[in-house]
Amino acid sequence: MLTKQNIHFEWEMKIPALKRVLLMSLGVPYRFVVNFVEIFTQINNSSSQYKSYYTAELGSRAFRYFNELVRNVENWGGWVRQSIVNLTKSRKIYLVATATQSWRDESIKIQDDAIWIHADQSYFGGFNSVGYDIVNIIEDIINPSPHILVILEGERKRKNVCCECLELYSSHLQWCRCCNSKHFKEQFSNWTSTNCVVDSFLRDTQINACDASNSLEWIDYSRFTNVTIIGGGGYGTIHKAYYLDGDIRRWDHKKHCWERYPGFSVALKVLHNSQTISVEFMNELKAMHKCTAGKLTNIVAIYGITQNPYTKEFMMVMEYMNKGNMRDYLRSNSNLNWSRRLKIVLEIATGLMNIHTNGLIHGDFHSKNLLFEDTSGDTAFIGDLGLCHLSSVVANEIFGVLPYMAPEVLRSKLYTKAADIYSFGMLMWEVATGKPPFYDRAHDADLFFDVLGGHRPPLQDEIPKCYKNLIKWCWDPDPHKRPSAEEIRNIVENWYCDKSQSTFSVADKEITNRDPHPS
Numbered sequence: 384m385l386t387k388q389n390i391h392f393e394w395e396m397k398i399p400a401l402k403r404v405l406l407m408s409l410g411v412p413y414r415f416v417v418n419f420v421e422i423f424t425q426i427n428n429s430s431s432q433y434k435s436y437y438t439a440e441l442g443s444r445a446f447r448y449f450n451e452l453v454r455n456v457e458n459w460g461g462w463v464r465q466s467i468v469n470l471t472k473s474r475k476i477y478l479v480a481t482a483t484q485s486w487r488d489e490s491i492k493i494q495d496d497a498i499w500i501h502a503d504q505s506y507f508g509g510f511n512s513v514g515y516d517i518v519n520i521i522e523d524i525i526n527p528s529p530h531i532l533v534i535l536e537g538e539r540k541r542k543n544v545c546c547e548c549l550e551l552y553s554s555h556l557q558w559c560r561c562c563n564s565k566h567f568k569e570q571f572s573n574w575t576s577t578n579c580v581v582d583s584f585l586r587d588t589q590i591n592a593c594d595a596s597n598s599l600e601w602i603d604y605s606r607f608t609n610v611t612i613i614g615g616g617g618y619g620t621i622h623k624a625y626y627l628d629g630d631i632r633r634w635d636h637k638k639h640c641w642e643r644y645p646g647f648s649v650a651l652k653v654l655h656n657s658q659t660i661s662v663e664f665m666n667e668l669k670a671m672h673k674c675t676a677g678k679l680t681n682i683v684a685i686y687g688i689t690q691n692p693y694t695k696e697f698m699m700v701m702e703y704m705n706k707g708n709m710r711d712y713l714r715s716n717s718n719l720n721w722s723r724r725l726k727i728v729l730e731i732a733t734g735l736m737n738i739h740t741n742g743l744i745h746g747d748f749h750s751k752n753l754l755f756e757d758t759s760g761d762t763a764f765i766g767d768l769g770l771c772h773l774s775s776v777v778a779n780e781i782f783g784v785l786p787y788m789a790p791e792v793l794r795s796k797l798y799t800k801a802a803d804i805y806s807f808g809m810l811m812w813e814v815a816t817g818k819p820p821f822y823d824r825a826h827d828a829d830l831f832f833d834v835l836g837g838h839r840p841p842l843q844d845e846i847p848k849c850y851k852n853l854i855k856w857c858w859d860p861d862p863h864k865r866p867s868a869e870e871i872r873n874i875v876e877n878w879y880c881d882k883s884q885s886t887f888s889v890a891d892k893e894i895t896n897r898d899p900h901p902s
Contacts, residue, residue, distance in 0.1 A: 545557075545559035545561075545562055547559065547562045547636065553593045553594060556594050556595060556632070556633065557633050558592070558593070558594040558595055558633060559634070560591075560592065560593055562634065563592065563598075563634055564589070564590040564591070564592070566634055566641075567586070567589035567590055567592075567598070568590060571586060574601045574603075575601070576601050576688060576690065576697075578660050578697075580660055580665065581601070581660055581688060581697070582601070584599075584665070584668070584669070585599050585600065585601055585687070585688065588672060595630065595631050595632055595633065596675060596684065597672075598631060599672060599685065599686065599687045599688070600631070600686065600687035600688075601687060601688060601689070602626070602628075602686070602687045602688070602689045602700055603689065604689050604690060604691060604692055606626060606627045606628050606689075607624040607625065607626060607627070607649075607651070607689070608624065608625045608627060609623075609624060609625045610622050610623070610624040610651065611623050611624075613650075619652060619653045619654040619655050619657070620652075620653045621650055621651070621652055621653075622650065622651040622652075622653065622698070623648060623649075623650060623651075623703060624648070624649055624650075624651050625646060625647070625648055625649075626646055626647055626648070626649045626686070626700070627646045628643055628646065629643040629644040629645050629646045629647060630643060630644050630647075630686050631643055632644050647703075648703040648705070649686065649700050649701060649702065649703050650683075650700075650701045650702065650703045650704070651689065651698040651699070651700060651701070652698060652699040652701055653691070653696050653697075653698050654667075654696070654697070656696075657696045657697045657698075660697060664697060664699075667699070668685070668688070668699060670738075670743055671683070671685045671699070671701075672685060673741050673743070674734075674737050674738055674741050674743065680733070680734065680737045681730045681731070681733040681734030681737065681762070681763065681764050681765060682734050682737060682738070682764060682765050682766075683701055683702045683704065683754060683764045683765065683766040684701065684702040685699055685700065685701050685702070686700045686701065686702070687700045688700065701766075702756070702764075703756070704754035704755055704756045704764060704766060705755075705756050705757060706754070706755030706756055706757050706761060707754065707755060708750060708751045708752070708753060708754055708755075708766075709727075709750040709751070709753035709754070709755065709763065709810075709813070709814075710750040710751050710813075710819060712755045712761075713750075713813065713814070713817045713818075714817070717817050719817075720891045721847070721887035721888070721890050721891050722879070722887070722891070723761075724814050724815065725875060725878050725879040725887065726879060727763050727814050728810075728811055728814055728875050729872065729875045729876055729879050730762055730763040730764070731753060731763055731765070731807065731810060732807070732868060732871045732872040732875050733872055734763075734764060734765035735748070735765065735803060735807060735868040735871075736867075736868035736869050736871075736872050738765070738803075738868075739800050739803070739867070739868045739869075740868075740869075744798055744799065744800055744802070744803055745765070745803045745806075746798045746802075746803070747767065747784070748787060748803050748806035748807065748810070749784040749786075749787040749806065749809075749810070750810060750813055750819060751784075752765065752766055752767040753765060753766065753810070754766035784826075785821075785826045785830060785831065785834075786809060786819065786820040786821040786826065786830070786834075787805075787806040787809045787810075787820065788802075788805075788806070788834070789801070789802040789805035789806065789862070790805075790834055790835050790837075790860065791862055793831060793834060793835055794835060799862060800867070800868070801862035801863070801865045802862065803868070804857050804862075804865045804866060804867070804868065804871070805857060805858060805862075805865065807857055807868070807871065808853075808854045808855075808856075808857025808858045809840075811850070811853065811854050811857065812840050812842070812854055815843075815846050815850065815854075816840075816843065816846075820840045821840060837860060839858050842854065842855075845890060846890075847885075847886040847887055847889075847890050848886065849878070849886060850878075850887075853866075853871065853874060853875075857871070
């Protein structure tokens with residue numbers, strides 16, 4: 384039963400208010416529209432004002448709703464009541480979308496057999512999308528007529544409501560968690576890794592995905608071409624390959640299948656002896672998935688898992704970084720200005736903050752684990768989470784690269800977030816100088832004990848003072864006194880955003896004016 388207490392129907396409503404009314408009254412929103420079409424568009428050339436008129440023919444559920452509305456809302460004026468009565472007879476309701484506020488006075492009109500509802504530009508965000516967003520709110524979802532489909536065709540990307548369940552998308556990328564979870568489940572029988580642990584993990588990422596980046600796939604090895612080894616180490620090898628299918632983008636409601644990005648190059652990371660899934664493999668997989676489930680993570684993206692049919696080794700399918708690691712990048716770009724250097728440090732700090740925010744510790748933070756790609760302007764990403772672990776876990780062995788390792792780790796094997804911060808300070812030094820820390824020394828027992836004794840790389844005079852102070856803060860012998868990743872990111876972001884007026888611009892001028900051939 385509708386009453387004036389639970390229905391707040393205003394004639395100068397915006398579309399969100401209309402949506403709430405329909406939700407409360409019908410239970411399943413918008414399902415009363417059986418026809419919808421634009422009547423005409425009017426443009427006032429003198430003021431570039433834009434107005435479109437649309438009509439929606441209503442079904443029987445809508446008439447029952449409006450009739451009950453008339454009976455139960457006693458305080459409406461007679462002209463409003465009569466208009467609703469006329470509406471239920473004519474089975475039409477008109478919507479007027481106006482692009483400027485100057486149309487407001489004429490946006491609510493009562494005619495012989497219709498009610499006009501106003502929605503202004505501020506809700507829709509632009510002239511071109513005004514009409515389509517109204518369609519989005521009350522489109523026909525039962526038996527759409529051809530001209531409705533014409534209106535919607537090519538404009539579905541503008542929408543923010545799922546046309547299956549009519550709820551708001553879970554993300555700005557037109558991802559509906561509820562419906563896409565169902566689509567994933569329907570395809571579970573079409574694939575298997577033959578490993579129940581892997582299958583369970585992948586399925587869990589899919590049914591709980593809030594956007595496409597959250598979902599991981601089992602990818603058949605046949606979907607990769609041009610597979611070549613590009614690197615390796617003690618833990619495994621890295622291959623480059625071309626992924627024919629491309630990553631999932633969204634569900635295609637017309638074709639009833641996944642819409643995908645075009646094919647692209649990927650990196651395949653193979654862990655040695657991974658024929659049987661190891662704890663290490665799953666730990667890295669889970670860490671990467673946890674840390675890449677969002678925007679601006681600065682962690683290398685992971686797309687899924689595959690298996691080499693010949694060696695039976697499992698592989699992580701990851702984003703390919705075409706600019707290599709930071710060590711090589713700095714060697715090839717020795718004349719970076721401070722603006723570019725700050726951008727690199729900011730991106731690394733963002734990635735580390737993301738790791739720490741997710742309750743993880745990197746545990747092996749050095750320049751060869753930082754990778755670059757150029758699709759968004761030589762951006763830095765943290766690329767290897769092989770030793771990443773929960774912050775509550777205490778390591779029982781020492782891993783890592785000696786020059787980047789915090790003294791407390793060398794002393795007690797205790798990995799903490801503060802140990803990552805110490806390593807970050809070394810990376811800041813490397814970005815500033817273009818050289819790895821302790822590049823002129825052997826990584827031996829002497830260096831080990833020197834680090835324990837407080838020895839650090841020298842801080843050159845040409846490095847801006849504020850930058851040096853942050854490095855020293857990261858190197859503080861007391862782990863509890865070091866800054867957090869979030870504090871570092873905020874500081875560096877302020878430097879980067881204010882670079883034109885800071886000491887960094889002065890440092891750039893000194894570099895520019897420096898004699899390239901000193902005597």
